[in-house]
Structures are given as C-alpha cells and as structure tokens.
Amino acid sequence: MKPALRVALLAASIAVLAAVALALKRSDVYLLTLYCVYLMATFGLNLTVGYAGQMSLGQAAFLGIGAYIAAILLKLGWPFLLVVPVAAVVCFVLGLVVGFPALRVQHHYLAFATLGFNVLVYLAMRNEEQITGGTFGISGIPRPTILGVDLGGHVAFYWFTLGSLVVLGLLLWWLLRSPWGRAFAALRDNPIRAESLGINITAYTLLAFAIGAACAGIGGVYFASLVEFIEPGPFHFSASLMMLLAVIVGGQGRFFGPVVGTVVIILVPELLRGSSAPWLKFMQVWYLAVFGVAVVLLMLWLPGGLLSIPERFARKAKPR
Amino acid sequence: MTDRIIEFERVVAGYSPSLTILNETTLDARRGEITLLIGPNGAGKSTVLKTLFGILVPRDGEVRFEGRRINGRAPRDLLAEGIAFVPQGRNLFPSLSVLHNLELGGITLPRAELPARIEEVLQRFPRIRQRTQNQASTLSGGEQKQLEVGRALLLRPRVLLIDEPSIGLSPRLVHDVMTLLRGLADAGTTVLMVEQNVRTALKYADRALVLEMGRLALDRPAAELLGDPDLNRLFLGGKAARVDAGRPP
Numbered sequence: 178m179k180p181a182l183r184v185a186l187l188a189a190s191i192a193v194l195a196a197v198a199l200a201l202k203r204s205d206v207y208l209l210t211l212y213c214v215y216l217m218a219t220f221g222l223n224l225t226v227g228y229a230g231q232m233s234l235g236q237a238a239f240l241g242i243g244a245y246i247a248a249i250l251l252k253l254g255w256p257f258l259l260v261v262p263v264a265a266v267v268c269f270v271l272g273l274v275v276g277f278p279a280l281r282v283q284h285h286y287l288a289f290a291t292l293g294f295n296v297l298v299y300l301a302m303r304n305e306e307q308i309t310g311g312t313f314g315i316s317g318i319p320r321p322t323i324l325g326v327d328l329g330g331h332v333a334f335y336w337f338t339l340g341s342l343v344v345l346g347l348l349l350w351w352l353l354r355s356p357w358g359r360a361f362a363a364l365r366d367n368p369i370r371a372e373s374l375g376i377n378i379t380a381y382t383l384l385a386f387a388i389g390a391a392c393a394g395i396g397g398v399y400f401a402s403l404v405e406f407i408e409p410g411p412f413h414f415s416a417s418l419m420m421l422l423a424v425i426v427g428g429q430g431r432f433f434g435p436v437v438g439t440v441v442i443i444l445v446p447e448l449l450r451g452s453s454a455p456w457l458k459f460m461q462v463w464y465l466a467v468f469g470v471a472v473v474l475l476m477l478w479l480p481g482g483l484l485s486i487p488e489r490f491a492r493k494a495k496p497r
Numbered sequence: 498m499t500d501r502i503i504e505f506e507r508v509v510a511g512y513s514p515s516l517t518i519l520n521e522t523t524l525d526a527r528r529g530e531i532t533l534l535i536g537p538n539g540a541g542k543s544t545v546l547k548t549l550f551g552i553l554v555p556r557d558g559e560v561r562f563e564g565r566r567i568n569g570r571a572p573r574d575l576l577a578e579g580i581a582f583v584p585q586g587r588n589l590f591p592s593l594s595v596l597h598n599l600e601l602g603g604i605t606l607p608r609a610e611l612p613a614r615i616e617e618v619l620q621r622f623p624r625i626r627q628r629t630q631n632q633a634s635t636l637s638g639g640e641q642k643q644l645e646v647g648r649a650l651l652l653r654p655r656v657l658l659i660d661e662p663s664i665g666l667s668p669r670l671v672h673d674v675m676t677l678l679r680g681l682a683d684a685g686t687t688v689l690m691v692e693q694n695v696r697t698a699l700k701y702a703d704r705a706l707v708l709e710m711g712r713l714a715l716d717r718p719a720a721e722l723l724g725d726p727d728l729n730r731l732f733l734g735g736k737a738a739r740v741d742a743g744r745p746p
Contacts, residue, residue: 356600356601356604356608359590359597359600359604360601362590362592362593363590363593363601366591366592367588367590369552369584370588370590371601372552372572372573373550373552373572373584374576374601374604374605374648375572375576375577375604375652376573376601376604377573
C-alpha cells in the first residue's frame with residue numbers, strides 16, 4: 178500500500194471514530210474514551226517492551242501516578258494543559274528510576290522488579306490517605322475548559338481525548354522512525370551489537386522506560402478527568418498485566434499493535450458482556466471465560482499478535 | 498612514530514574473576530597491516546578483540562592505541578578514536594532495512610554528515626546499494642557480511658577489528674571478503690582479524706600471531722607461516738616446539 182493511501186486511510190478512520198460518537202449512547206462514548214486513555218498507556222508500553230525489548234509489569238502504576246497528580250492538581254485549580262506536562266515529567270523521572278534494574282537484570286527478573294514497583298505504588302495509593310484519600314479515593318475531579326471551550330460533555334471530552342491521542346501517536350511515530358527509534362530496535366535485537374556501534378545502551382534502556390512511563394502518566398491525567406473519581410483499584414498490577422496483554426495480542430514492536438490489542442482488552446469484553454443478540458446471551462455470564470480461552474488460543478496460534486496475521490498467511494502461501 | 502598502532506602489554510582479562518582468558522598477553526598490530534590472530538578454541542583470540550574494544554575491562558596490564566592507554570574505555574569512545582569492531586556471527590539487525598542498518602553504524606556521527614558517509618560506503622558496495630530498502634535479513638550471507646563491514650567503515654576507522662569474517666560463507670564469498678579487507682589494509686586501515694579459516698586468511702594477511710592458553714606463542718610473517726609444515730599442529734594447539742614470540746625490533 179502506498180504511503181499516501183495509508184495516511185488517507187488513517188485520517189479517514191480517525192474521522193469515523195470521531196463522528197461515530199454522535200450516534201452512540203453515553204456509556205459507549207465513555208468506553209471509547211477509556212479506550213483512548215488506555216491506548217496512550219499501551220503505546221508507551223509498546224515502546225518499552227516491543228521496540229526496546231525490555232520487560233515491564235508496572236505500567237498501571239504510572240497510569241495511576243498520572244491520575245493522582247491530575248486529581249490533586251486539577252482540584253487545586255491548575256489548568257489541565259499544565260497538569261499534562263507535569264504528570265509526564267514526573268512519570269518520565271520515575272521511569273528512569275524504574276529502568277535502573279534493567280541495566281542489571283532482564284526477562285522475568287526485570288518483570289518482577291517492575292511488578293514490585295507497581296505493588297509499592299498501589300500500597301502507597303491505598304495507605305497514604307492524607308494525599309490519595311486511600312480506598313475512598315478522590316472525587317469531584319473536574320473536566321477541563323480549554324481556551325473557553327467547555328469539555329465537560331461526554332462527546333466533547335471524547336473528541337479532546339481522541340485528538341490528544343493522535344498528537345501523542347504522531348510524536349511516537351516520529352520518534353520511532355528517527356535514529357533514536359532504530360537504536361531502540363538495535364537494543365532489543367542485540368545489546369552487544371548495539372554497543373559495538375557506539376549506541377549508549379545504558380541511556381537508551383533508561384529512556385525506553387522513561388518515555389513509556391511518561392505516556393502512561395499522560396494517559397492517567399485523561400483517566401482522572403474522564404472518570405472524575407479515582408481510587409487505587411484500576412492501578413493494581415493486574416491492570417499492568419492487561420496492558421502487557423494488549424501489546425502482545427496486538428503485536429509487540431508494531432506501531433499499530435496496541436491499537437488492535439487495546440480493543441481486545443478494553444472493548445471486546447464489554448461488547449461481549451453487553452451483547453443483546455439471542456445467540457450471544459450466554460456471553461453476559463460467560464464473557465470472561467470466553468475472553469480467557471480466546472487469549473490462550475490466540476497466543477498459541479499467533480504469538481506475533483493479531484497484526485502478524487497477513488504475514489502468517491503470506492508465509493503459508495509462499496511455495497517452499 | 499612507531500608503526501605499532503595497537504599494543505597489549507601483559508594484559509590479564511576474562512569473563513569473570515575466576516575465568517581468566519588472557520594471561521599476561523603481550524602482542525601488537527602494525528599500521529596498515531592485516532594481523533591475523535589464530536590459535537585453538539579458548540586461546541583468547543576473540544577475547545583480545547573484546548578487550549581492545551572495551552567490551553571487557555582488563556584486570557591488569559596495559560592496552561594502548563597509538564601509544565595512549567585505553568584500558569576500560571567505552572566502545573563508543575573507542576569508535577570516536579577510530580577503532581571499529583565487527584563481532585563474530587550475524588551482526589545485522591534483521592528487522593531493520595539495509596539503509597537503517599547503515600544509519601545505525603553512523604549513529605555517533607552528526608546527522609548532516611551521515612548521508613555523504615552512507616553514499617561513500619555504497620559506492621564501495623554496489624550490490625548493497627541495489628538493496629537499501631530491503632530488510633537486512635533478506636540479504637545473502639556474503640551481502641550481509643559486506644553490509645557489516647560497510648557499516649563499520651562509515652566512521653572511517655583507522656583500525657578494524659573483525660572476528661571470524663568467513664563464518665557461514667561459501668569459499669567464493671570468503672575470497673570476496675578477504676579481498677575487501679586486503680584492499681582496506683592497502684589503503685592504510687589496520688586490520689586485526691580472528692579467523693578459523695587459517696590457510697585462506699594467511700594468504701591475505703601480513704602477519705600471524707598464534708595464541709595458546711591466553712599467551713602469544715608465535716609471531717611470524719603470514720607467508721612464512723603458510724609454508725610451515727607444522728601449521729596444522731600449531732593451529733590445533735599442540736605444543737609449539739619452535740616458539741618464537743620475540744618480534745623483530
């Protein structure tokens with residue numbers, strides 16, 4: 178497919194996604210906005226895991242840190258557009274810190290180190306009641322008004338979140354197509370080879386975590402504004418597992434992998450549960466079991482993720 | 498100025514404190530020559546290259562480049578000094594295109610300089626030029642090796658360290674790679690090469706250093722060693738009866 182056609186298709190898809198909100202129920206628009214929020218976080222995780230080859234089970238912690246920063250600052254009256262960079266910078270710095278274990282350990286050891294970070298942040302959110310409100314959380318988080326435009330309505334906030342996601346996606350696209358992006362791929366493929374070319378593997382490993390964390394932090398700000406109430410539950414490490422699942426199911430190291438994978442983890446379970454078609458009635462009870470079996474089968478059949486389907490068929494079609 | 502561009506003096510290095518590979522190794526490589534490092538498995542040939550390139554830090558002794566001590570310096574610093582390293586095996590990034598692999602070779606260069614340097618390399622490798630947009634994994638073995646060497650040449654190194662360039666290549670492609678290295682040396686680049694394909698490599702090298710148990714056992718002109726009836730025994734690690742590690746002054 179020609180690049181111009183690809184861009185046109187992408188722009189058309191975004192336009193359809195924006196327009197469809199006018200025809201959907203409020204709860205469906207909420208779900209689409211939630212999808213955009215999680216996609217910000219999984220885009221970042223795809224950079225860390227898919228492009229740079231690091232393991233992270235702590236992405237939900239950064240989403241939570243972004244959300245709590247937003248909850249506190251927005252309630253203090255800070256402008257939304259200032260809260261976003263503050264959350265991104267705080268998460269970037271924390272991402273650098275969380276990246277340090279990656280300089281010493283890899284794979285499942287690194288997974289547990291990042292998971293430990295997620296557990297620690299979750300406990301802090303639950304127990305530091307004076308700051309986070311503990312299990313009661315923080316309520317009454319305002320939605321933004323930007324340049325005099327009130328984004329409090331569900332469709333307006335969805336459009337704003339979708340637009341922000343597109344901007345974030347373009348920034349990541351540019352980054353991954355720059356020499357930095359190729360250095361991340363080199364780091365993933367073989368760190369020793371990368372080092373022999375003069376790539377500073379320490380800096381790139383830390384950057385991979387930091388940029389991924391900043392994306393989740395930005396997502397957290399939108400999450401807090403969307404839900405208007407936050408508590409520690411959504412930032413439990415099980416959410417990190419789901420985000421990792423989204424990256425892997427979509428196709429790690431593929432730019433649009435999280436776009437597909439996040440549909441699978443956020444939209445598909447809800448669609449299955451909410452289905453009113455008679456032959457899908459059993460889904461209202463069994464949707465989680467069906468979802469689990471589908472994921473197992475998908476991983477067995479398509480370890481490269483859903484976006485590897487065309488390649489798989491192309492390989493099969495190729496004469497040996 | 499001495500013609501010894503690389504010097505190892507009583508270097509001790511290994512992969513862990515309990516695993517010493519280079520055992521007070523003393524050797525050198527001379528400017529504009531192909532110096533061939535040979536010896537049995539475990540003799541320390543690749544370890545010499547890794548220590549020289551900063552991947553391993555010597556525990557003792559001194560590594561010098563143009564008379565300056567470079568012990569423990571990071572690979573990216575050594576690249577900037579003019580030392581490039583092509584490690585053993587397949588060294589490309591298979592998921593990236595040929596052009597992107599080349600660009601990675603110049604990641605330490607100013608971005609404005611990179612296109613001209615890539616053009617310079619592509620002029621030398623016309624077969625690579627035809628395939629710049631292809632994924633690196635689709636190149637043949639010989640093309641991949643050419644690309645690896647080309648990528649190392651992007652920084653115009655004065656010293657090229659290359660570990661077993663003939664691995665996995667057909668005899669004709671081995672000849673092509675060796676001819677390329679010979680051409681580089683004739684143009685002034687110092688090549689320090691580890692190679693198991695000893696007889697072929699000796700035909701192109703100027704000098705051969707035989708390592709045994711992490712020490713220099715023999716230092717001879719390559720042509721002389723090629724005619725030695727004991728070559729196989731030396732290479733396979735039999736006792737070097739005629740050890741002659743003393744170099745001409």
